[in-house]
Amino acid sequence: MSDLEQRLREEKNARLKLIVTDGVFSMDGDIAPLDKICELGDKYNALVFVDEAHATGFFGKTGRGTEEYHNIIGKVDIINSTLGKAMGGASGGYTTGPKELIDLLRQRGRPYLFSNSLPPPVVAAGIKAFDIVLNSNNLAERLRHNTKRFRDAMTKAGFTIGGSDHPICPVMLYEERLASVFADEMLGELQPHLY
Numbered sequence: 001m002s003d004l005e006q007r008l009r010e011e012k013n014a015r016l017k018l019i020v021t022d023g024v025f026s027m028d029g030d031i032a033p034l035d036k037i038c039e040l041g042d043k044y045n046a047l048v049f050v051d052e053a054h055a056t057g058f059f060g061k062t063g064r065g066t067e068e069y070h071n072i073i074g075k076v077d078i079i080n081s082t083l084g085k086a087m088g089g090a091s092g093g094y095t096t097g098p099k100e101l102i103d104l105l106r107q108r109g110r111p112y113l114f115s116n117s118l119p120p121p122v123v124a125a126g127i128k129a130f131d132i133v134l135n136s137n138n139l140a141e142r143l144r145h146n147t148k149r150f151r152d153a154m155t156k157a158g159f160t161i162g163g164s165d166h167p168i169c170p171v172m173l174y175e176e177r178l179a180s181v182f183a184d185e186m187l188g189e190l191q192p193h194l195y
């Protein structure tokens, strides 16, 4: 955060400043300190852009993502996310933000402009997935419950689980060779059940 502030200070006079971050980072489930990032955005007049691929639909109390987790809903200027993870595993994604930006993307976003549109069944599945998440909190609650159960039991069994509050639960072995042997032995455990 101090590095970010330093850079914002250096670019104080830039016409446009944009802070770009993941909401949650994929490898270790690290959660961006979005509340502090937005404070810096306000302080230095910078926009905040968040990729919510690892948060949309399940993270935060009702699955609304990292903004909700930090209790700052509405503070982030631009949110990008995918329909290809928690929202159903199909494909596609979206960007939300001020109308001017969306209009600009419709004109200048090359993959948007020059690629075929998402197939209607994918769009229908995406809409349905949003309906399910918005109408009930059961799935997010169950995931939270399962995450806690997994984290607690693994910790009790002597493993170190990285990250803190997120369903990405990295089992830290701290050594590449050991991780590789561990993965092979786990696959070995799985094989008999596959056939």
Ligand SMILES: Cc1ncc(COP(=O)(O)O)c(C=O)c1O
Pocket (backbone or CB within 6 Å): 022, 026, 051, 053, 054, 081, 082, 083, 084, 091, 092, 093
């Ligand atoms: C942070 C992040 N954003 C976006 C994506 C990609 O989403 P899509 O498959 O919809 O392009 C990924 C995929 O792994 C990701 O990790």
